[in-house]
Amino acid sequence: MNQLCKKRILQSKVSFSSLGEITTRSQFGGYSIAANKTIFGLISNGELYLRANKRCEPHFLALNMPHLVYTKRGMPVPLSYYLVGEVLWEEPTQLLKLAKMSLEGAEQDKSEREHCTRLKDLPNLNHDLERMLWKAGIKNADELQQHGAKESYLKLKAVSKHASVNILLALAGAICRTHQAALPKGVRNELIEWYKHHSAPLPKT
Template structure:
């Protein structure tokens, strides 16, 4: 696994990264094959392995401190991937942008996102299930959604 000490080793002796196929695409991992030189130097191999383990443990702590988008209420892996495609890569980014702006970014790349997605985003931000959002919030979001759709329809018809 990649770590700072391993990067120094790789500079001197390039290692082959581990690669696998996912949905037909090659994905390069942050792991490397152990070369013959390392196998013949168990002390160095153990030192690099210990550094890699420490790096992995620190990364796990960081991830647990900052959840993925899919870990929020209402957000599935599919919606997380759509948010990534729209440039929204973190929970903090979602919070900063707000549900409406995130929905607009999603709508720009996928015309099929609708009102339920807007509710899901708002619920993710406020920590509610979409069905449990306060009625006033739902009404305000619905009014905004309707105005946005009307605005899109009007601008779409004036273009054609």
């Protein structure tokens, strides 16, 4: 973790403390920001982006906050996360208002997913993987997102020694609601390197 990411994580924990227990974890090459386990922000390349659903997105657009963008098959794809610039960091009241709006939107989406989305209905997942995830203690799409692709993979590996790198990529794609082949190249490469490290045999003593 570089110093700028550490700075943004600390700023986020202080600025958003009134929203609940603020936690962070490694997520897709960056770090998620969550309040009471609901993700509402993402730190990428040392910058904070707030999540916006369809209900609150117009407020973010009205402030001309840039999208978080990744490249998919050579084409830029904007995500529903919006950059918190230096001006906003200097306006803590407005920033907290936007973060609260982002969190409420994430909680609304979370509630809707819990009522309508089974694991098998996510991209890349089927009945067999759903049953494996249940056996590993992951019961729904929200729990999969909370654990993240890496931790979910390790839980799967504990119940199935044959869990491959394709399963890790499938989990990451499912969390992003996209086919695993459409994962950003940087994310894909980082996950493959992580898989190689965690699949390496232990040295003999």
